[in-house]
Amino acid sequence: RKDENTVGVSREESSLNVFNVTIQLPGGDDVEIQVSPKELVQEIIQVLMEHEDSCHRTCFSLQFEGNVLDNFSELKSVAGLKDGSVFKVVEEPYTIREARIHIRHFRDLLKSLELxxxxxxIDCSSLAFLSNISGGDIGDFSPHENSVKKKKRSSSEQGLDQIDCSPPEYIFPGSTERPLQPLQPINSENKPPHCLKSLIMSGWNPPPGNRRMHGDxxxxxxxxxxxxxxxxxxxxRGFYVNQSTAETFNPKPSSPSHLSHSIVELLNQVSPAFKKNFTAxxxxxxxxxxxxxxATPYQVYTWIAPNTNHIIDCVRAEDAYNLRLGYEEHIPGQTRDWNEELQTTRELPRKLPADQQLRQRANFKINSDFVGASTRGAMAVIDGNVMAINPGEETKMQMFIWNNIFFSFGFDVRDHYKDLGGDHAAHVAASHDLKGVQAYSDLDIEELYALGTVVLDYRGYRVTAQSIIPGILDRKEDQGVLYGSIDFGKTVSTSAKYLSLxxxxxxxxRILRHTVLNEKNxxxxxxxxxxxxxxxxxxxxHYILDLLRTFPPDVNFLPLQEEYILQECRNFGFPKLYRHRLCSLRQELLEVFVQHKYAQFMKIVMELSQKGELLQPDKDENGSIKDExxxxxxxxxxxxxxxxxSEYIFDIQFNPDVYSP
Structure with missing residues (x-):
């Protein structure tokens, strides 16, 4: 009862903390939104950039009672804020960075319905098939604020008996046609309207010195x-139409002059077709x-992507040949400390359900950003746009640092995998290491940290991108390793802290605690x-890395001596030679195997209990002890x-170092 009362009080307090504020837009329009004291001012700005009436604005600030609000401060820190308070949107002067962000956001609005x-x-974009699969049954209410009526559905849509649920012919056996298009449930009837034929950067860029003095x-x-x-x-000050042509540079405003703080407002005045289509x-x-x-930056690539029209796009072209470090990051002019952000989000509170939700959202966001940055960095590395930190080495041995991310190739450098398959083993070791990082990250053990890791295949190269441990670049390879081995078991270190973690x-x-012998036996x-x-x-x-042997090896593909091979395996032709010796069992297979063994365990216990093979008759006063x-x-x-x-409980574990060299 005490817990129920506590939950009830917390829910009541949370409902009382939510209040409404009014956002006054330039031009007299008002937007009313619901906020909580824990929200950041930046979150309100993000809502305004998605709202229909204010989505075309990017360079502005929020003011309350004449004071400019800090974007990264919580609403509860704003003095005098209460239910019904009015925030004012104030247009701010543009910089080159803000102008680029504005054009990029405008381009995203134009491409929001295209696939x-x-x-x-591009930029971790992914397909969404919710409306196509649900047929519009999800979310019958229109998200417009002024619309409170449900969408009317025809009687044919409401009648379940009129829905044709028969499967298409092409999925039946014997069908001669196997189309791939149905695997992409795209509704071709809802093609987005085109607002512009093209938007490109002018050949007159950059502005000359005298025009920069005028603010161009x-x-x-x-x-x-x-x-x-x-x-x-x-x-x-904003955007306006000048008198330049393809042959003549004339930066003076055209007549009539239209100066607008948003490029959407400017195009609405000069192009009636744009105004009509952009509204639609x-x-x-x-x-x-x-x-x-x-936007959900969870990348899902597809190998059955249909051919699409390749149209001109200045933002896409700029992204292809620029690193974008100047204006894409949260802190202008500085690169992000990915490792600190990744580990800090893991350390967020996790006791209450609300804390867990915020923590999961933060983890998803930072991991998605890290994957996106790693993808751009790996492409820049392969394209030769990043200088190696060891340029004197052979190409496959070179390593790179870009945007505080460490990049390395999936080759056998320094003959680490010489006896395991060379480059083939090094290639698969990267994916095995990624699986190990994922396994330990899913456990979410406090005080145990794994590096942010991304494995990318691009133009025939495998690249591993990792966050950087603070101080690791200032040490030698053998310094600071408190646990494990750096030379495949010749010298091994252990630590009580790491053992406990x-x-x-x-x-x-399902990892078995085991002992290993070093070079001193x-x-x-x-x-x-x-x-x-x-x-x-x-x-x-405390960081762990090089987790490529987290799961036990698949001995069916290891060259073992004959005395270790069962006759059943020999009958099936095992062991089979493979191009590397890093074949490992999947985690899903281990779980299925353990479940199978548990079913056998329970069956054996039931059979022995029924047969009474191990039961001893009660002969004296200690019979009860004998029953136990x-x-x-x-x-x-x-x-x-x-x-x-274990002798007394069911416990199946595996030694990851079994048959290791």
């Missing part, structure tokens, strides 16, 4: 749907389900594979038959 970026995986930032060339070619100047585009965009409108992962990952206890390394960074965190021993004998025998590592 070309999603098919190509950049020049744009636009071809409207009416086939009018206009040149637009982006200045610190906005209605379609807003009517989409929120799960499709919100890794022991928490032994049971869920000394036994050392490990709770992971010998290749797993434990390093304490300068930030005091009878049950223990049954469990012990069942554990022995199924191969449990």
């Amino acid at each position: 070309a970026d999603a098919y190509n995986g 930032l950049m020049y744009l060339t636009v071809v409207t749907m009416e086939d009018h070619h206009i040149n637009i100047t982006s200045s610190n 585009l906005q209605k379609k965009r807003v009517n989409r389900h929120p799960l499709e409108r919100i 890794l022991h928490k992962a032994c049971k869920p990952l 000394e036994e050392l206890l490990l709770c992971s594979s010998v290749e797993c390394k434990g390093i304490v960074g300068n930030d005091g965190r 021993l009878k049950g223990a004998d049954i469990v012990r025998e069942a554990c022995r038959q199924i191969g449990s590592v």
Whole structure:
């Protein structure tokens, strides 16, 4: 009852903390939104950039009672804020960075309903099929604020008996046609309206020195749907049409002069077709389900992407040949500390459900950003746009640092995998390491940290991108390794702290605590594979890396001596030679195997209990003690038959270092 009352009070307090504020837009329009004291001012700005009436604005600030609000401050820190308060949107002067962001956002609005970026995986874009699969049954309410009526459905749509649920012919056996298009449930009837024919950067860029003194930032060339070619100047005050042509540079404003703080407002005045089509585009965009409108940077590539029209796009062209470090990051002019952001989000509170939700959202966001940055960095590395930190080495041995991310190739450098398959082993080691990082990250063990890791294949190269441990670049290779081995088991280190942390992962990952021999024939206890390394960074965190042997090897593909091979395996032709010796068992297979063994364990216990083979008759006053021993004998025998590592409880574990060289 105490817990129920506490939950009720917390819910009541949370409902009382939510209040409404009014956002006053330039031009007199008002937007009313619901906020909570824990929200950041930046979140309100993001809502305004998605709202239908204010989505075309990017360079503005929020003011309350004449004071400019800090974007990264919480609303509860704003003095005098209450229910019904009015925030005022104030247009701010543009800089080159803000002008680029504005043009990029304008381009995203124009492309919001198109699927070309999603098919190509640009900026982690992904496909969304919610509306196509649900048929519009999800979210019957229109998201417009002024619309409170449900969408009316025809009687044919309401009648379930009129729905044709028969499968198409092409999925039946014997069909001669196997079309791929149905695998992409795209509704071709809802094609987005085209607002412009082209929007490109003008050839008159950059502005000359005298025009920079007047505030010119950049020049744009636009071809409207009416086939009018206009040149637009982006200045610190906003956007206006100039008198330049393809042959003549004349930066003076055209007549009549239209100066607008937003490029959408400017194009609405000079192109009636743009105004009409952009309004229709906005209605379609807003009517989409929120799960499709919100950008979810979870990349899903498809190998059956249809051919799409390749249209001119200045933002896409700029991204292809620029690193974008100047204006894409949260802190202008500085690169992000990916490792600190990744580990800090893992350290967020997790006790309350609300804390867990915020923590999961933060983890998803930072991991998605890290994957996107790693993808751009790997492409820049392969394209030769990043200088190596060891340019004197051979190409496959070179390493790179870009945007605080460490990049390395999937080749066998320094003959580490010479006896395991060379480059073939190094290629698969990267994916095995990624699986190990994912396994330990899913366990979410406190005080145990894994590096942010991304494996990318691009133009025939495999690149591994990792966050950087603080201080690791200032040490030698053998310095700071408190746990594991850096030379495949010749010298092994262990640590009580790492043993206590890794022991928490032994049971869920089915890892057997085992001992290994170093070059001095000394036994050392490990709770992971010998290749797993434990390093304490300068930030005091305990990191683990090189997790390629997290799961046990597949002995069916290892060249073992004949006395270790069962006759059943020989009959099936095992072991089979493979091009590398890093074949490992999948985690899903281990779980299925453990479930199978548990079913055998319970069956054996039931059979022994019914037969009474190990039961001893009660002959004296200690019969009750003997009855307990009878049950223990049954469990012990069942554990022995199924191969449990414990004599008294069911426990299946695997040694990841078995048959290792």
